[in-house]
Amino acid sequence: MEPVTLTLMIGVGLAGAIAFIAGIIEDAESDAGSSSNPNSQVQLAPQIGHIITYYDKAIAGEPPQNGLWAAAACTIALLLSWRFADLGMGQYYAIFFAAVAGAAVTALVQGCLGIFAHISRITSMAAFKQPLYWHALLTPLPYSMGLCFLTALLLTLLSFVASGILGNSFAPPLIALFMGITLGSIASGTGDIHYGAERLYQHLPFGSGIAISNQGDIDLKGEYGFRNSVDTPYFCMRFGGTITALAFGLLIFLDGWSRLFTFAGPWTSIILEAAIIAVLFIFLNRLEKYTRDSYGPYPGQEDA
């Protein structure tokens, strides 16, 4: 096997592995701060008389906020790695230590914005007698910042792998921005489904959506005491985290294939992904039909 092909294979595998782990961590980070869809429910709760102890980390949309974490961490890492290289440090050590520093700075920024968002939003709920609980902020905050650190670190490393080993023509900070927005979109669209409805509405039947009349009527009590946002990622990592990871990891992994197999040029990964989606669609369709035939219609849909 030619060394170039071996390097590319290692790069593709590494990129896929990093993307998979980043997917789990990012989804947990958003769950720890009630981001995206759950954020609306947490926001609505006090208006219908539920005093909450959730961390209300609203930072202007999950995709852009992840874009900022990734772009900021990667920019700092790139610039710092040049400084380290000037000091005589080896290239890979320089990139790794610079990435850690970049992710640490980014986690501090995320913590500041999270504090601002939580306190400001709780203050805006004063008319509904919602107090500002310090424990609801200070318990999940370091956890959320830690997860942000890991997400930023992984996306930075992923950008360097894409730029260096896989030969992407864009600069690492721009790749990081794209990766961050992509991962945030996937976690928002895929992972949060398993938080918004499953975790917040455990006292209601799950499976056919949440009626508008129940919006904001979320669970307040946890396994012990009042539920706070630390409980949530523990629950969501089982399914929401892994499904996000699968989606993002597969995307990055298959995209790398377009460099290994070039039968259709840049379209290779798109053709492969379309094929996998078709297989999944057929399998899930068959599974649904089998389930309905075996166990009958869903409750409440007998007449349909």
Added chain:
Amino acid sequence: MTTQPSEPPVEKKEIPNYKLYLLAVITGIISYFIAALNPNLSFISIILIWPAFIAAAGCVEFLCRYGLGTGTSSIGYWGTACGATVVFASQFIETTAYSPFLEIAIATLLGYAAGFCANKIIKMKIPRIELNSAIIAGSTGIIALIILEIFAGGAGMAGTTVYYIYPVMYIGIALTILHPYNGNLGAGENQTRTLMLAMCEAALLTSLFGFIGILLPNTPFIPALGMLIISIIGFVIFVSIWWKRVKEEVYDVVWAGYPEGVDH
């Protein structure tokens, strides 16, 4: 059950956004010439671009009251796309007509055109979207222009290393003008507290840019360090002002405990 809201506090009259923008343009142009003529005084330039963040955040607040999203797809990204892109694109155009006046004017006009199209073609029917879109685009143009000028150390946009920071500049500016309203969302949101948060976040972002400036190879060290120090001082001052306002408006501040009237 719906909780009856208590009596809302009497709110002072809001500051019109065009007044905030006029202030931002004046301070922005002064800021540009300070940075261009004497890079070592760029810490003053940083103070003078904070009004641009406030003007843009004020417009986001105004527009989002009409139902525009405050999250992923929202006016903040739209406005930044118009404003910052004009400044970034101008870096690639070699012309003697290059001037801050021209760039701010083009950014503002582009923002106006985007708002005009939104109302006339897409039929969004949002009052004064043209004006507010123009202000957001102009403000983000001012911010990008001055920060790039400080990083260039008064020597123009020589060198390509500054291009590496475009992604973080773009998304950072967009989030900072968008988040003050997004972070304050709720029945008790008001312009004063939203703009105070905009000041805090503006100082936070310029601190980040100051740190990045220190690391940029071609950027003079002293201006970048000044930017970082002044931004941190501003951040501390603004956060203390914002926190004072929060304590006046919040229902209660408690460490822990069960809410009153809830069985446990």
